[in-house]
Amino acid sequence: MALLMRFLVLIPLILSFVAFVLTNLALFAGHQQGFMEDYAVIRLNTSQLGQDQFKNxxxxxxxxxxxxxxxxxxxxxxxxxxxxxxxxxxxxxxxxANDIIANIAEDLGISQWYSVHIMNACQGEFGANATAAHFSLNTTNCTHSSPSNRFNLTEILNQELSIGPLDLSLADISWPDSIQDKISDLNSALLALFVFFVLGVGFSGLSMLACIPAFLLGDKKIILFINTALASLAATTITLGSIVVTAASSIAVNAINKAGKKITLVATKGTKFYTISWIAAVFMIISTLFWVSKFAMLWKKEKKDRERYSKERF
Known part of the structure; x- marks a missing residue:
């Protein structure tokens, strides 16, 4: 039985390892051109930007x-x-006119989509099968972000339109200022998410390593306490990060779609990103519950041993 209980420690070890990997993937998605591009936080579809203005x-x-x-x-x-x-x-x-409009949309000099990741932003074109259920994303450029230099879609589009073949500006398509305001709010949330996920990566990694002495030495109070603390810290930081980015991106996407409807700008949430983020959070929560139950079982066992010792003594 004791040997079986030791092998049960492999459960939180595996859970912590998976959470560690998933949190790293979520953190570094898009940090290199084409790397996990479909795991963006949000994506902005500009392939039809301004077409309604031409149609009108x-x-x-x-x-x-x-x-x-x-x-x-x-x-x-x-x-x-x-x-x-x-x-x-x-x-x-x-x-x-419709054919001309389609050609103008392609020749504006801007990318067909722009994506926002935790640490950077990317842009590119849709693949030939863009209308299919699993369209391809051809990344053309990525820019690294910093606390003082975050994703500014207004600035990027203005620059690309001005050097494009039609020499336009965002004013020509009645660009709403509220769009960049919502993106700026999302940028602030991503800074908080970055901090939470960096902590989550660290705590989940330590939680994984702390499982080794628990497997080798068995149920020691100090070992169980350390594992419980590390797992709970990892679960807390990853869960808080997931909550922050889910809420902030939902607000941003809804607001951008509402403001961008008249200029045919469409924003979508990165479902895959949230999936791995929440899986990592759930795995660390389960790992925490495992160590809490182990700690509670040890505490009850020691309590019974003390009571039995007291009865035998008197």
Whole structure:
């Protein structure tokens, strides 16, 4: 039985190891061009940026040109025929305009998507099968962030539009200032997440190593106390980080989509990132519960031994 209880220590060791790996992956996702790009915190789809502005510039409906007097005379019928011809011509012009709009969107000089990671931001193009369920992401550039230099989408787009073939600016597509405000709020949350995850990596790594003396030496109070403390610290920091980034990204994505609707800017949360983040948190919580139960069992055992010793003595 004692040998079996020792081998049970492999459970928190494996859980701590997996949490350590997953937290590292979440922390370093995107730190190199193309590395775990699909594990971004949020992604901004700019492949159709500003298309609505161009579409709104097309010819208005011919209903505005028609008379409301319901004239059924020959002259009135001739006018209706003229309107029908104009409508047909406008539809054809509209199809041509749509093709032009699509070409303009491709030639703005900006990337089709921009992603935000914990330590940097990347940009790139969608693969040929971008409409498929599992589209590919072709990363073209990544920029490293620092506390004084965080992801600024407004600045990046303005620069890329200005040097693009159409020589535009964000003012030309009625860019809402509130979008960058929400991204700035997310940047602040990512700084907090960085601190939490760095601590989480450290504590989960130490928790993994602390399992070794627990396996070799058995249930010693000091060993169980250290393992409980390290596992609980890892669980707390990773869980807090997961809560912060989940809440902040949800608020940012909803606000960006609301403000960016008129300019066809779409933001999405990185589901894969949150999956590995919360798996790491849950694993460390389970590991903590394991050590707490072991510590409680040892405390009860020692209490019974003291009570039995007291009875035998008196």
């Amino acid at each position: 510039g097309k010819s208005h409906s011919s209903n505005d040109d028609k008379d409301d007097d319901g004239d059924e005379s020959i002259f009135g019928k001739l006018k209706d025929k003229v309107h029908d011809i104009k409508d047909e011509a406008k539809d054809k012009l509209g199809d041509i």
